[in-house]
Amino acid sequence: MPEPDCRLYLITPPALPDLPGFAEDLARALDAGDVAALQLRLKGAPDDVVLRAAAALIPVAQARGVVVLMNDRMDLAKKAGCDGVHLGQGDGDPVAARKLLGAEAMIGVTCHASRHLAMEAGEAGADYVAFGAFFPTGTKETVHQAEPEILEWWSEMFEIPCVAIGGITAANCPPLVQAGADFLAVVGAVWNHPEGPAAGVRAMNAAIASA
Numbered sequence: 001m002p003e004p005d006c007r008l009y010l011i012t013p014p015a016l017p018d019l020p021g022f023a024e025d026l027a028r029a030l031d032a033g034d035v036a037a038l039q040l041r042l043k044g045a046p047d048d049v050v051l052r053a054a055a056a057l058i059p060v061a062q063a064r065g066v067v068v069l070m071n072d073r074m075d076l077a078k079k080a081g082c083d084g085v086h087l088g089q090g091d092g093d094p095v096a097a098r099k100l101l102g103a104e105a106m107i108g109v110t111c112h113a114s115r116h117l118a119m120e121a122g123e124a125g126a127d128y129v130a131f132g133a134f135f136p137t138g139t140k141e142t143v144h145q146a147e148p149e150i151l152e153w154w155s156e157m158f159e160i161p162c163v164a165i166g167g168i169t170a171a172n173c174p175p176l177v178q179a180g181a182d183f184l185a186v187v188g189a190v191w192n193h194p195e196g197p198a199a200g201v202r203a204m205n206a207a208i209a210s211a
């Protein structure tokens with residue numbers, strides 16, 4: 001099947017108290033539909049916990065053609081054998097990440113709601129720029145609010161893909177898809193879906209396809 005223009009980018013819940021159980025949930029979620037990428041985002045977890053999670057989850061994702069990015073930490077991305085890293089504005093330099101992880105690595109950069117940050121990230125060699133938060137979210141305290149116009153502007157001006165993030169659900173995502181988001185990054189819409197994560201992936205895929 002051809003890949004859709006806009007794809008789902010899944011981020012792990014902030015903590016994984018039952019790693020074997022989560023690995024099974026992840027496999028079921030990825031088997032339920034189209035997911036382009038998985039980000040390991042275990043905020044505040046010790047390095048050994050993150051590396052153990054990576055060792056359990058990377059094979060599940062990669063076996064299904066899903067690329068795996070480490071959040072925040074280019075050093076752990078390298079150690080764990082991730083396909084790339086997602087860097088926030090305080091998480092390190094994309095140029096240094098490229099040097100460490102190599103030409104094939106996927107490097108994403110948080111740009112909040114800033115055209116300037118996005119152009120800077122593009123010049124630094126980012127493989128995607130991420131804008132958000134588009135909607136209120138219970139996953140993280142956010143201070144920046146983005147509007148769909150920034151996706152429209154970016155996708156008209158630049159070839160580098162853009163990711164939309166923050167409170168995105170099947171119900172509210174159509175304007176982001178229509179504005180040109182290449183990826184929708186979600187936590188709650190999948191992991192907190194009332195019928196389970198597989199249903200969450202199916203709902204997001206259906207909403208993207210009909211947007």
Ligand SMILES: Cc1ncc(COP(=O)(O)OP(=O)(O)O)c(N)n1
Nearest residue numbers: 071086087088089110130163165185
């Ligand atoms: C795809 C994607 N976009 C944005 C973020 C946020 O990154 P950051 O601002 O560094 O915040 P934390 O995620 O580290 O709390 C992201 N993780 N992924």
Ligand SMILES: Cc1nc(C(=O)O)sc1CCOP(=O)(O)O
Nearest residue numbers: 132133137139166167186187188
């Ligand atoms: C990790 C993250 N970064 C954001 C940003 O705005 O940069 S919003 C966010 C949380 C995304 O989780 P959910 O899909 O549950 O809202």
Ligand SMILES: [Mg+2]
Nearest residue numbers: 072087088091
């Ligand atoms: Mg970060």
